[in-house]
Amino acid sequence: MKYDFRRVEAKWQKRWAEEGLYEVPDFSDRPHYYCLEMFPYPSGKLHMGHVRNYSIGDVVARFKAMNGFHVLHPMGWDSFGLPAENAAIKHGGVHPADWTNSNINAMREQLKQLGFSYDWRREFSTCEPDYYRWTEWLFLQLFHKGLAYKKKAAVNWCPSCATVLANEQVIKEGVCERCKTVVEKRELAQWFFKITDYAERLLKDLELLPGWPEKVKIMQENWIGRSEGAEINFPVAGSDDIITVYTTRPDTVFGVTYMVLAPEHPLVEKLIAGTDKEKEIREFVRKVQRLSEIARTSVETEKEGLFTGAYCINPLSGEKVPILIANYVLLEYGTGCVMGVPAHDQRDFEFARKYGYPIKVVIHPPGAGLDPATMEAAYEEEGIMVNSGRFDGLYGREGIRAVTSYLEEKGWGRSRVNYRLRDWLISRQRYWGAPIPIVYCDKCGTVPVPEDDLPVLLPRAVKFKPTGRSPLAECPDYVNTACPSCGGKARRETDTMDTFMCSSWYYYRFTSPGESSGPWDQAKTDYWLPVDQYIGGVEHAILHLLYSRFFTKVLYDLGLISNQEPFTNLLTQGMVLKDGAKMSKSKGNVVSPEDIVAAYGADTARLFILFAAPPERDLKWSDQGVEGCYRFLNRVWRLVAPLADVVRQAPTAVSGSLAGVNREMRRATHFAIKKVTEDIGSRFNFNTAISAVMELVNTLYQYREVPEADREPAVLREAVETLIILLAPFVPHAAEELWEITGHTGSVHRQPWPSYDPQAIVEDEITVVVQINGRVRDRILAPAGVSPGEMREMALKEERVQKLIGGREIVKVIPVPGKLVNIVVK
RNA sequence: GCGGGCGUGGCGGAAAGGCAGACGCGCUGGACUUAGGAUCCAGUGGGGAAUACCCGUGCGAGUUCAACUCUCGCCGCCCGCACCA
Numbered sequence: 017m018k019y020d021f022r023r024v025e026a027k028w029q030k031r032w033a034e035e036g037l038y039e040v041p042d043f044s045d046r047p048h049y050y051c052l053e054m055f056p057y058p059s060g061k062l063h064m065g066h067v068r069n070y071s072i073g074d075v076v077a078r079f080k081a082m083n084g085f086h087v088l089h090p091m092g093w094d095s096f097g098l099p100a101e102n103a104a105i106k107h108g109g110v111h112p113a114d115w116t117n118s119n120i121n122a123m124r125e126q127l128k129q130l131g132f133s134y135d136w137r138r139e140f141s142t143c144e145p146d147y148y149r150w151t152e153w154l155f156l157q158l159f160h161k162g163l164a165y166k167k168k169a170a171v172n173w174c175p176s177c178a179t180v181l182a183n184e185q186v187i188k189e190g191v192c193e194r195c196k197t198v199v200e201k202r203e204l205a206q207w208f209f210k211i212t213d214y215a216e217r218l219l220k221d222l223e224l225l226p227g228w229p230e231k232v233k234i235m236q237e238n239w240i241g242r243s244e245g246a247e248i249n250f251p252v253a254g255s256d257d258i259i260t261v262y263t264t265r266p267d268t269v270f271g272v273t274y275m276v277l278a279p280e281h282p283l284v285e286k287l288i289a290g291t292d293k294e295k296e297i298r299e300f301v302r303k304v305q306r307l308s309e310i311a312r313t314s315v316e317t318e319k320e321g322l323f324t325g326a327y328c329i330n331p332l333s334g335e336k337v338p339i340l341i342a343n344y345v346l347l348e349y350g351t352g353c354v355m356g357v358p359a360h361d362q363r364d365f366e367f368a369r370k371y372g373y374p375i376k377v378v379i380h381p382p383g384a385g386l387d388p389a390t391m392e393a394a395y396e397e398e399g400i401m402v403n404s405g406r407f408d409g410l411y412g413r414e415g416i417r418a419v420t421s422y423l424e425e426k427g428w429g430r431s432r433v434n435y436r437l438r439d440w441l442i443s444r445q446r447y448w449g450a451p452i453p454i455v456y457c458d459k460c461g462t463v464p465v466p467e468d469d470l471p472v473l474l475p476r477a478v479k480f481k482p483t484g485r486s487p488l489a490e491c492p493d494y495v496n497t498a499c500p501s502c503g504g505k506a507r508r509e510t511d512t513m514d515t516f517m518c519s520s521w522y523y524y525r526f527t528s529p530g531e532s533s534g535p536w537d538q539a540k541t542d543y544w545l546p547v548d549q550y551i552g553g554v555e556h557a558i559l560h561l562l563y564s565r566f567f568t569k570v571l572y573d574l575g576l577i578s579n580q581e582p583f584t585n586l587l588t589q590g591m592v593l594k595d596g597a598k599m600s601k602s603k604g605n606v607v608s609p610e611d612i613v614a615a616y617g618a619d620t621a622r623l624f625i626l627f628a629a630p631p632e633r634d635l636k637w638s639d640q641g642v643e644g645c646y647r648f649l650n651r652v653w654r655l656v657a658p659l660a661d662v663v664r665q666a667p668t669a670v671s672g673s674l675a676g677v678n679r680e681m682r683r684a685t686h687f688a689i690k691k692v693t694e695d696i697g698s699r700f701n702f703n704t705a706i707s708a709v710m711e712l713v714n715t716l717y718q719y720r721e722v723p724e725a726d727r728e729p730a731v732l733r734e735a736v737e738t739l740i741i742l743l744a745p746f747v748p749h750a751a752e753e754l755w756e757i758t759g760h761t762g763s764v765h766r767q768p769w770p771s772y773d774p775q776a777i778v779e780d781e782i783t784v785v786v787q788i789n790g791r792v793r794d795r796i797l798a799p800a801g802v803s804p805g806e807m808r809e810m811a812l813k814e815e816r817v818q819k820l821i822g823g824r825e826i827v828k829v830i831p832v833p834g835k836l837v838n839i840v841v842k
Numbered sequence: 843g844c845g846g847g848c849g850u851g852g853c854g855g856a857a858a859g860g861c862a863g864a865c866g867c868g869c870u871g872g873a874c875u876u877a878g879g880a881u882c883c884a885g886u887g888g889g890g891a892a893u894a895c896c897c898g899u900g901c902g903a904g905u906u907c908a909a910c911u912c913u914c915g916c917c918g919c920c921c922g923c924a925c926c927a
Contacts, residue, residue, distance in 0.1 A: 354927045707865035
């Protein structure tokens with residue numbers, strides 16, 4: 017009798033759906049638990065990364081449910097996005113909506129075949145008007161709060177995707193996060209969200225997230241990039257202009273020997289206009305701007321600067337300081353200029369040496385001096401202020417504070433906290449996204465679409481060409497509209513929203529997916545949120561997770577939700593590798609989940625993926641490993657199926673005291689409960705949980721060989737039932753079938769999780785290891801409750817130990833209760 | 843350069859200062875069999891005839907009765923950030 021996974025998996029998937037086994041009521045008296053995995057973009061088919069992500073989530077959801085929690089475990093589709101539109105361009109004819117929906121249908125089918133415990137009634141897709149209506153609505157809330165604004169700025173432009181990108185979507189070496197094309201800068205008017213207003217809270221509230229991996233928190237911290245310092249005003253000599261510089265080292269201000277502006281700095285034009293430097297400087301600015309973002313910001317790029325001919329005045333020292341421009345100064349950071357302090361900044365030091373600017377020492381290391389002539393590197397540590405007039409003698413932070421308050425007193429500057437974080441650019445020059453609900457009227461200006469007029473529907477008939485202009489702009493019926501304010505002729509905004517906006521609030525929608533009077537029912541979000549366990553790839557450490565945190569804080573401030581953070585616990589799963597590399601079409605090392613499910617079944621696929629590595633680590637795919645898991649399931653089947661009748665007829669309670677093999681069997685059963693419960697419940701170590709179940713199976717195989725007369729039926733029954741229940745979160749179909757054939761009615765997934773009997777796992781006898789000088793030399797059997805003193809006695813008495821010690825002097829004996837005795841001899 | 847992670851048999855991985863290698867894969871042998879690429883049982887870090895003994899968790903020091911585990915210094919691989927003023 018072979019385990020027929022095709023029949024069994026289909027049978028239970030059908031029955032679960034019919035019985036609504038995974039449908040979750042909105043409320044319950046039981047403690048609630050929201051288990052969520054990052055919903056997928058419907059790219060076509062599931063890949064192994066999805067299977068891993070969702071298998072992990074399913075174990076957690078099922079385990080929590082069996083432990084008495086009321087578990088929300090939903091699934092949906094992050095369905096706006098470029099690939100749909102690119103497919104339309106490439107294959108002609110196919111509309112993004114149709115392409116997307118057919119992908120969703122295929123992937124939903126795959127998810128169902130994998131047997132995940134989703135409440136499918138809550139499914140939604142972000143490209144449906146019912147959903148994006150509320151994405152638009154949320155945009156309006158941000159707009160009304162002054163958190164959405166349009167401005168002209170030098171923005172990241174991906175020539176391949178033919179759209180702008182947010183800073184977070186430009187990754188290492190300055191390439192597009194999606195297509196890895198080198199990103200360019202373009203001067204465009206774009207919509208932004210003021211995420212910078214929330215920089216401090218986004219940083220500080222990371223402390224509220226002990227359940228997040230340290231790594232992710234550090235990445236967010238670095239991205240936000242908080243620094244403390246001061247702004248200092250340097251008046252331009254012979255003019256009313258002022259150069260405001262940001263520095264983290266106001267204590268070095270007396271050491272400034274030049275000032276550098278970013279080439280794009282607005283003051284540059286003014287400084288050079290009509291001077292003999294004009295031509296030379298313009299040439300230089302053009303040269304710098306021609307450089308790509310990568311070359312521009314690479315450490316390797318040679319630092320180049322040019323004197324503008326103008327000077328400014330150091331307000332503290334009164335010194336006249338030359339103003340230059342240089343390629344390494346970024347307009348976007350701080351105030352777009354840098355004060356050059358060669359003695360105390362390595363970069364400035366090298367720059368000054370190259371161009372011959374003086375090096376002026378204003379900080380001395382404690383107990384030592386510095387000589388500019390012989391210095392080989394800048395002194396960047398803290399130290400004692402010198403050559404700094406009234407501030408001489410102040411040390412480190414003290415000096416910084418003194419200089420800053422003096423500046424404030426004189427009105428020459430102020431203390432300032434600076435962030436690396438930039439505002440979130442959300443407009444995209446593409447079609448397949450949520451429309452930005454804004455109308456431009458010649459008379460009334462920028463007018464938000466009234467909430468009652470939402471959703472602004474995406475028109476279906478549109479030409480898709482990656483021209484760099486928004487496709488909606490070519491669609492007169494869409495563009496031309498009446499001004500909501502004056503009724504006159506007006507034009508709609510034709511850019512759409514970044515899809516990260518859709519995924520920044522979807523986890524609220526799952527609580528009330530059909531809600532039509534608002535984005536969600538607040539009673540339900542108050543009940544379920546925050547998400548107790550969120551699971552997904554680390555590639556979203558900054559992007560999605562930072563945006564979602566930002567949204568949550570805005571929504572909280574708007575009084576729309578009651579939680580300050582969206583995700584209490586975060587699990588970032590590792591990648592699925594094959595042949596030492598991430599699975600990818602270009603590498604040709606892709607294993608298709610469909611093929612695995614067809615050949616071995618969903619349970620085997622899930623079991624392998626959970627068994628092969630702990631969830632946070634990368635997983636190395638192994639066809640033989642899959643084979644092994646398949647064999648294990650068959651081994652379980654061959655064990656349990658023939659015992660089904662025995663189990664069925666056995667008494668449910670173990671009566672009387674047990675001895676010998678029966679006691680051993682029961683111990684193995686309860687030990688497995690303990691191990692699996694701890695491994696899933698507190699560590700997410702599914703691999704070791706599964707190995708514990710395998711050990712229980714191995715013990716059962718031995719127990720099966722015991723003559724029937726010597727076996728205790730109740731012990732066998734308990735062992736088999738426990739085995740099935742422990743398997744249920746990992747291999748839900750097989751467990752359900754085994755549960756049924758062993759005579760149970762009702763789903764195994766509705767069974768309470770077993771607890772172990774501490775008495776049952778107590779050993780009668782333990783093996784005590786005897787070490788001599790830390791090396792294992794003997795093992796002795798001792799009664800379970802043996803005291804350290806008795807252990808010591810027993811070990812020393814042992815003949816073999818005596819012999820090995822010989823005549824040597826015993827220095828020390830260390831008994832470790834229940835484990836070992838270490839005898840130290842000389 | 844800065845920050846984080848990892849380094850254990852032929853392979854995936856166990857071991858939360860206390861018997862290194864659980865569990866699985868692979869391999870070897872046996873049983874069953876017309877057959878076995880199924881199944882069951884046993885063995886399996888290296889050296890060694892050995893249940894003796896020695897060696898062994900990237901390398902080198904240290905702490906400890908005891909170190910894969912803690913500390914310090916290197917080496918290698920991976921990830922993130924990087925002219926941030």
